[in-house]
Amino acid sequence: MNLDRRKWRSSSGLAIAQLPPGQYDGPDKKLSSESAEGKVPRVLTRALRSLSSSSMDSTASSLLRSSSSTRRLQMTPSTSGSIIGRLHRRVSRRSNPASGPSSDPPGSPVVNGSQPFSTMDVIQYGPLKADISLLKARSEYLVLSDQCLIKFVNGEAARSAFPQLTRAQAQVRDSSPCRHAPGRSGASDVRLQIPLHAIVAAFDEDGSSGRSAIEVWWFSQWPRLGYCKAHLHFSLSRERDDWLASIHRACRARLRKSPGISHIPENLKTRINHIVRATEGSIDGAPQNLMFPVARRVFGMTQKALAADESHDNSDSSSFYLVLGPCMCHLIEVLKADRSTLPGDLRVKATSYGTVTLTRFKASVASHEQRFIMCFRSPFGPESRLDLASVQYRRIIEALTKADRILKPMWPQHFQQGIFDIKGLPPPLQLTSGNDLGGLRRSLQAYCAAYQVRVPQWTIEWSTPPQPAFRLLPLEGESYSSLQLLAVFRALRFNSFFKAISFRDVDLSPLTGKNDCSQYGDAVAYRSLNGLSISEDHHQVLLHAPILGQEMHALTFxxxxxxxIDLTNVLGLQTADRRQSRCDLSSLRTMSSELLRPMLLLWREQLCVCHSLSLSGSPLALADVDELANTLVLDHVHFKKLDLPRCALGDAGLSKLWTGLAGQAESLEWLDTSENHGVARFEIVQRTLRQLRRITKLNIAGNTRITSDESLFDKTSIGSWALRDLDLSGIALNDDTIDVLAAYLGTEQSQGLGVMRLNSCGITGRQISRLFRAMGQARRMAVHLNANRPDEGIDDLCRAVACGFAPWSLFMQMVEFALETNFIKLLRALTVNKSIECLSLAGMAMADAASSTACQAIADFLSTNNKVRFLDISGYDSKLDEGRLGMGFSRALSGMKFNTRIEHLRVRSQMLNANIGDLAEAVSANKTLHTLDCEGNDFNLSNMRHLIKHLEDNCTIRQFSAFSDPELSRTIRKSMYAAGTALPVRRSSMMLRFRHEKPQNGTGMPLVQELKDEWDGVVADLERLLRNNREAFAKNGDDDADFASHAQWRDSDAECDFSSAFGGLARKEFEFWRAKGFRGSTSPQRRPVPESITPAAGGDGAGEVGGRPSSTVSSDVGISPSTDGASMADMPSPLELESPTDGEFGLEKGLNTITVIDEAPYSNWTFCEGYDVDDGLQMKSYPRHVGATPSRIEEEEGAA
Incomplete structure (x- = not known):
């Protein structure tokens, strides 16, 4: 039987015969004649050989040889009762389509095999190659009809089954001595029958053996679910190619006749759809999954492996399917199964590849080649290659090119041609429709699915030009992975919808220092959307550049x-912990170089249209600064915005930069070089400033020192500027500079100036009054005069303020008056002022605590002034300095009882816990306050109860903050710790000796839990009150006729400016009500956070913070930019819009745990959370975590 099986694998083909309409080839004619003439002698010879077989022939081999005899043996019914005979009869009934009714053909339940061979149209026929390793080898015969492909044991069997072959030969012979009547072929004569509609693929065999063979894959016979395959060997490669072309034509013709036939059963479709959904997720508007049966080709098999593979010919094996999902390609392997198997019981192996990671697709439609090659490669990974074949290769090519265009709609056509190497297919013009935002949403989902990462959070900003701007939103408490960042970069590539890109506060460091060398795919963008190409040298530089440099090049080019492009704070230095862990400036400069150098190359070669760059917070190397300065002086380079604060520039770097900035005098509109380490030479800065023509924002805080009596500005040059933002903080201004500024403020060109910052400029009250009088009364401007010297010339300043010469937004923070009388004069001038609406006096103090006269002046200001609506009178305290008005300040809040104008009040760090009744009574009587921020005042549980009791009488306060996030955690933890240790401390030492620890702990733990429940109750009561006030305000507003005008005022630019400048709860309140009628653009994966929930710091505990109201503590959007660090940090007045969060403390830790980490035991704790401690200053020492910054200077027990 092994001999017979090897004989089935053998092939012998000397010629290929076709049936053209009127021609017949001579050689094949001769072969056919010889075969017909020599038929009878061969039969007799075989019969005699069978009768006289030697002892070496066994009975089984004789039966096998007789089974392959001529049709004469088939004409006589076999009466053998042996097993071999019964098998022959069974095969005859099942496999011979020419004798009797036939069962369903492989791959389909449609009965097509009932058609006899004699009625089929023969397309091609001919012998196969004989196996020379066999003795007396005979050639198998292959016939291709319009219905199937059949392999016979020899040509005689083929002519017996297909009488057409005999008639065709008889028509071309000159004479025919005898003809044989057509008969029926025996079951054993048909070695193989393949229905054309069941063929999966037919292709020439790949390998190094040099054999000329065709490999055919087709569906197993119904109802089996699997594939069968066969190898057809030919003598010559030309014969193989002719047969392969004929098979391909026949398959295409068959598919055209019945295009709707599907060989994929429903149970497999259900399972495949489930796999795609589980892998890619649910995507709105995704097209239906496309499924194609394919054959998977294997390379590199040895001769022994090939022989073993061919031994399984015509046997059921696994089936393969290529599935095109919304974003990914899936290769599905289904192990042998049945079509009635439940979908969940199918044994399936699935391998998924991102469609956008396709680097090569090689195929050919010119030669009708069914084979194709697919190569996928994800970043930082190896390339995966799929060698497949399918009769539906044209549909696969069409579907895959269309999917590529849908997922990357903005990518130019030539990049698709670089990926799809398809011979004979002209470049298609594929137009995509419905690509909102340049197809960003779909592309980003595709890349994230391909890289198997979550979709990042993003938004579209329309507020500031150039617009629209794409902004990647930072995660709270964590960073994006390198693959997430790559997905964003690749999705934005070639996107011409956006005019600006912002990665502000997003940590890009996961991409720094990484290389991804790939010669294929989308690693390097060498050609732009409009066809501009980079040079070969430039391309070689990019090939060896880090991947972040490659992506920055692609983004801008x-x-x-x-x-x-906004790259502010992108090196992961947003928090104090990260700043401490990444203090190595050399490594940070290397990261910044990966961001800057690719863009510098493009600017030098005139291949970049980007004219605005922000690199705030990115330390720059001196070499990069030199290259930037050299680029700035080029004639074809034109910058409009250059934002380089906090870039660790030294004296040499800053001077070099200012020298190069002179080359941008005609185009530069926005310049920010503040907060750098170095100081540029005054002559260089002065000379560059005189050349600027179009500047609108100038922030050069601390950049130089005025070393002469000359003015920093030229009067003629500054007279032509239309400034909107000016910051000269940290530069000691002389009189000439003040005179030039005052003259400019009186010109028409200065009317657009909205913000002027002169912090720490050493200017006196007299100089300030000069500026105020120059700008006029009620100037629409925010002026910051922090940490100056208003004591000198205070009378001039007070007269100007009293007469209304002041801006409508004034910040005079961190001012310490040498004399209390000067402070009182300024307060009385502010009391009668009618122009200031937003006022911040945070950190203002005197040498000693405020006297009763000063407190009365504050109370008069609060009760009398009817213009100020935003007021900040917070104190300031740090480890080494403080600026507070003293414990008597709380009495001044009595003036708030009569105030009818102030809507937003901030009173941080003024020791209000000492006399909580003053604040509570003021809150109860006031009817105009909307927000109240009193963080940093060390309120305890008793204070909070007292405040909430009086808040019930106030129906206007809608935002209230008594604690910051870290402060609330510390307060609750300290009170719970004190409750757990209070009882043992109060026991006498004698009694303690006779008591066990277990009863003590049993007594303390319920008290701790009770205290925690009381804190939770206070928080809930406060949130209930604020929620009721918000609901009442919204309800009354709907019925109020003036509400529409009030809302219009709240949405005005002025209100927005005030809220943004004042920050804190005022900004939160403004944004809350504006959001009621305005909805911003957000990413599809980002959901709005409810108002009553404070966003968590990120991580696994994000869902545990829902119980704490946002109004109890200040959220990130509720921090004042003016007094952010007034009560919690060492810096006097930080300029950040958001305060850094303390990662050491969290609400979930404060509420759910009592363990104090890294704290030494203290014995001087005082438990003072009871009702008997309502008033009075409790002086105690609190334990502090190692490395934590103290929030304020505490008075220790026993201090003198």
């Missing part, structure tokens, strides 16, 4: 629409 490929689309040709990006005008602005």
């Amino acid at each position: 490929a689309s040709e629409s990006i005008r602005s």
Whole structure:
């Protein structure tokens, strides 16, 4: 039987015969004649050989040889009762389509095999190659009809089954001595029958053996679910190619006749759809999954492995399917099964590849080649290659190119041609429709699915030009992975919809220092959307550049629409912990170089249209600064915005930069070089400033020192500027500079100036009054005069303020008056002022605590002034300094009882816990306050109860903050710790000797839990009150006729400016009500956070913070930019819009745990949370965590 099986694998083909309409080839004619003439002698010879077989022939082999005899043996019914005979009869009934009714053909329940061979149209026929390793080898015969492909044991069997072959030969012979009547072929004569509609693929065999063979894959016979395959060997490669072309034509013709036939059963479709959904998730508007049966080709098999593989010919094996999902390609392997198997019981192996990671697709439609090659490669990974074949290769090519265009709609056609190497297919013009935002949403989902990462959070900003701007939103408490960042970069590539890109506060360091060398795919963008190409040298530089440099190059070069890139705080230095762990400036400068150098190359070669760059918070190397300065002086380079604060520039770097800035005098509109380490030479800065023509924002805080009596500005040059923002903080201004500024403020060109910062400029009250009088009364401007010297010339300043010469937004923070009388004069001038609406006096103090006269002046200001609506009178305290008005300040709050104008009040760090009744009574009587921020005042549980009791009488306060996040955690933890240790401390030492620890702990733990429940109750009561006030305000507003005008005022630019400048709860309140009628653009994965829930710091505990109201503590959006660090940090007045969060403390830790980490035991704790301690200053020492910054200077027990 092994001999017979090897004989089935053998092939012998000397010629290929076809049936053209009127021609017949001579050689094949001769072969056919010889075969017909020599038929009878061969039969007799075989019969005699069978009768006289030697002892070496066994009975089984004789039966096998007789089973392959001529049709004469088939004409006589077999009466053998042996097993071999019964098998022959069974095969005859099942496999011979020419004798009797036939069962369903492989792969389909449609009965097509009932058609006899004699009625089929023969397309091609001919012998196969004989196996020369066999003795007396005979050639198998292959016939291709319009219905199937059949392999016979020899040509005689083929002519017996297909009488057409005999008639065709008889028509071309000159004479025919005898003809044989057509008969029926025996079951054993048909070695193989393949229905054309069941063929999966037919292709020439790959391998190094040099054999000329065709490999055919087809569906197993119904109802089996699997594949069968066969190898057909030919003598010559030309014969193989002719047969392969004929098979392909026949398959295409068959598919055209019945295009709707599907060989994929429903149970498999259900399972495949489930796999796609589980892998890619649910995507709105996703097209239906496309499924194609394919054959998987294997390379590199040895001769022995090939022989073993061919031994399984015509046997059921696994089936393969290529599935095109919304974002991914899936290769599905289904092990042998049945079509009635439940979907969940199918044994399936699935391998998924991102469609956008396709680097090569090689195929050919010119030669009708069913084979194709697919190569996928994800970043930082190896390339995966799929060698497949399918009769539906054209549909696969069409579907895959269309999917590529849908997922990357903005990518130019030539990049698709670089991926799809398809011979004979002209470049298709594929247009995509419905690509909102340049197809960003779909592309980003595709890349994230391909890289198997979550979709990052993003938004579209329309507020500031150039617009629209894409902004990647930072995560709270964590960073994006390198693959998430790559997905964003690749999705934005060639996107011409956006004009600006912002990665502000997003940590890009996971991409720094990584290389991804790939010669294929989308690693390097060498050609732009409009066809501009980089040079070969430039391309080689990019090939060896880090991947972040490659992506920055692609982002600024490929689309040709990006005008602005914001890379503020992108090195992961947003928090104090990260700043401490990444203090190595050399490594940070290397990271910044990966961001800057690719863009510098593009600017030098005139291949970049970006004219605005922000690198705030990115330390720059001196070499990069030199290259930037050299680029700035080029004639074809035109910058509009250059934002380089906090870039660790030294004296040399800053001077070099200012020298190069002179080359941008005609185009530069926005310049920010503040907060750098170095100081540029005064002559260089002065000379560059005189050349600027179009500047609108100038922030040069601390950049130089005025070393002469000359003015920093030229009067003629500054007279032509239309400034909107000016910051000269940290530069000691002389009289000439003040005179030039005052003259400019009186010109028409200065009317657009909205913000002027002169912090720490050493200017006196007299100089300030000069500026105020120059700008006029009620100037629409925010002026910051922090940490100056208003004591000198205070009378001039007070007269100007009293007469209304002041801006409508004034910040005079961190001012310490040498004399209390000067402070009182300023307060009385502010009391009668009619122009200031937003006022911040945070950190203002005197040498000693405020006297009763000063407190009365504050109370008069609060009760009398009817213009100020935003007021900040917070104190300031740090480890080494403080600025507070003293314990008597709380009595001044009595003036709030009569105030009818102030809507937003901030009173941080003024020791209000000492006399909580003053604040409570003021809150109860006031009817105009909307927000109240009194963080940093060390309120305890008793204080909070007292405040909430009086808040019930106030129906206007809608935002209230008594604690910051870290402060609330510390307060609750300290009170719970004190409750757990209070009882043992109060026992006498004698009694303690006779008591066990277990009863003590049993007594203390319920008290701790009770205290925690009381804190939770206070928080809930406060949130209930604030929620009721908000609901009442919204309800009354709907019925109030003036509400529409009030809302219009709240949405005005002025209100927005005040809220943004004042920050804190005022900004939160403004944004809350504006959001009621305004909805911003958000990413599809980002959901709005409810108002009553404070966003968590990130991580696994994000869902545990829902119980704490946002109004009890200040959220991130509720921090004042003016007094952010007034009560919690060492810096006097930080300029950040958001305060850094303390990662050491969290609400979930404060509420759910009592363990104090890294704290030494203290014995001087005082438990003072009871009702008997309502008033009075409790002086105690609190334990502090190692490395934590103290929030305020505490008075220790026993201090003198």
